[in-house]
Amino acid sequence: MHTADVVVLGAGAAGLMCAIEAGRRGRRAVVLDHADRIGKKILISGGGRCNFTNVNARAENFLSANPHFAKSALARFTPADIIALVEKHGIPYHEKTLGQLFCDHSAQQIVTMLERECRDAGVRILSATTIHSVTNSGAAARFLVETTAGTFRTNSVVVATGGLSIPKMGATDLGYRIASQFGLNIIPCRPALVPLLFNNEDSQRWCDLTGVSTEVIAATDGKHPTRFREKMLITHRGLSGPAILQASSYWQPGGTVELDLAPGSEIIAPLLARNARRDPASALNALRAALPTRMAERWLALTPPADWTNASLTRFECDLHAWHIPPAGTEGYAKAEVTAGGVDTGELDAKTMESRRVPGLHFIGEVVDVTGWLGGYNFQWAWASGASAGRAV
Numbered sequence: 001m002h003t004a005d006v007v008v009l010g011a012g013a014a015g016l017m018c019a020i021e022a023g024r025r026g027r028r029a030v031v032l033d034h035a036d037r038i039g040k041k042i043l044i045s046g047g048g049r050c051n052f053t054n055v056n057a058r059a060e061n062f063l064s065a066n067p068h069f070a071k072s073a074l075a076r077f078t079p080a081d082i083i084a085l086v087e088k089h090g091i092p093y094h095e096k097t098l099g100q101l102f103c104d105h106s107a108q109q110i111v112t113m114l115e116r117e118c119r120d121a122g123v124r125i126l127s128a129t130t131i132h133s134v135t136n137s138g139a140a141a142r143f144l145v146e147t148t149a150g151t152f153r154t155n156s157v158v159v160a161t162g163g164l165s166i167p168k169m170g171a172t173d174l175g176y177r178i179a180s181q182f183g184l185n186i187i188p189c190r191p192a193l194v195p196l197l198f199n200n201e202d203s204q205r206w207c208d209l210t211g212v213s214t215e216v217i218a219a220t221d222g223k224h225p226t227r228f229r230e231k232m233l234i235t236h237r238g239l240s241g242p243a244i245l246q247a248s249s250y251w252q253p254g255g256t257v258e259l260d261l262a263p264g265s266e267i268i269a270p271l272l273a274r275n276a277r278r279d280p281a282s283a284l285n286a287l288r289a290a291l292p293t294r295m296a297e298r299w300l301a302l303t304p305p306a307d308w309t310n311a312s313l314t315r316f317e318c319d320l321h322a323w324h325i326p327p328a329g330t331e332g333y334a335k336a337e338v339t340a341g342g343v344d345t346g347e348l349d350a351k352t353m354e355s356r357r358v359p360g361l362h363f364i365g366e367v368v369d370v371t372g373w374l375g376g377y378n379f380q381w382a383w384a385s386g387a388s389a390g391r392a393v
């Protein structure tokens with residue numbers, strides 16, 4: 001039988017940050033992970049360069065049934081805090097776009113940084129360890145954690161096992177199962193930041209243009225707080241690229257995605273001039289100002305102005321700024337960057353991430369119903385929720 005002040009389940013961004021904060025306070029922290037190496041998602045993140053934060057991270061950049069829940073943790077551990085840690089370790093980084101900070105060299109540097117901080121804080125990390133069960137101990141300590149490395153007796157369990165995305169990297173539903181076992185509510189999970197699939201008709205219309213990319217404004221119908229002006233990419237099965245991934249987090253099955261294919265420009269205006277030629281060649285020429293040639297040709301072929309009157313040209317312009325796509329679905333957890341939904345924030349204390357029903361049981365990171373936009377927000381949530389719990393356990 002081992003004893004620890006805190007047992008953290010999952011050695012990802014959130015779990016490691018939590019253990020570091022707890023260890024610095026003199027708490028005996030143990031981190032358990034079934035994977036053979038820690039921080040696997042950090043290693044593949046940001047194309048191998050880890051977009052470790054976004055300098056503009058605010059609660060508005062997250063989806064959650066309670067949009068205010070993330071505020072407290074985000075204020076407790078800010079982008080400046082993770083930047084200070086990255087700088088302390090001499091890791092060079094740069095701002096790519098829209099406040100997104102990436103390592104200049106490799107995501108491995110972030111994992112090494114966390115490992116060193118764990119070592120300095122006296123944190124024990126046990127990888128390749130299967131977690132069999134977490135139960136109330138009923139004795140002096142609150143919980144027993146049964147694992148292939150033995151049984152741990154502890155007063156605090158922090159669940160940091162992440163979401164369901166990329167199962168082949170070791171994602172499991174353990175965190176949700178533990179939450180259910182202890183009677184906590186779970187907001188239904190769904191893949192987010194995920195490519196969308198065309199329906200059959202749109203597949204036939206567009207999929208031969210795989211690889212074509214253009215800037216759009218993407219929005220979903222329903223309650224959508226914002227629109228995303230970024231790149232869109234046609235794939236062999238549907239649409240991807242940052243604009244689509246962002247919109248996918250808000251898309252609900254049965255809903256549509258609306259794309260403005262010519263953000264901020266009026267394409268047809270020149271054709272409306274008194275002596276302008278009104279024919280496919282001049283329309284194509286105008287469209288090329290906004291779209292790659294192949295896409296411009298296809299758009300014109302599929303939605304030609306009915307006659308070349310002012311009314312039909314105006315309609316053509318409107319359609320270009322509001323292409324409604326009813327996706328058939330998403331690429332699923334195999335391709336999703338994150339999982340939306342998760343442990344209901346109504347169950348948790350926003351300062352400590354501790355369960356209101358089960359003292360000593362905390363949930364942090366992606367397993368919680370807080371899902372960030374694309375662009376470093378999800379790691380900022382992992383750091384912030386991890387640090388908040390680590391200061392409380």
Ligand SMILES: Cc1cc2nc3c(=O)[nH]c(=O)nc-3n(C[C@H](O)[C@H](O)[C@H](O)COP(=O)(O)OP(=O)(O)OC[C@H]3O[C@@H](n4cnc5c(N)ncnc54)[C@H](O)[C@@H]3O)c2cc1C
Nearest residue numbers: 010012013014034045046051161162174365366376378379
């Ligand atoms: C391809 C890709 C790229 C990404 N790029 C970025 C980016 O650049 N910026 C950004 O902000 N976000 C990015 N994300 C999202 C980000 O990686 C996650 O939101 C973040 O890692 C969540 O941290 P976490 O600690 O909660 O969970 P995770 O990092 O998923 O860690 C969970 C840990 O728990 C372990 N675990 C799971 N189940 C069990 C079990 N049954 N027993 C024991 N251990 C278990 C796992 O092995 C893992 O180590 C990316 C995601 C993907 C998939």
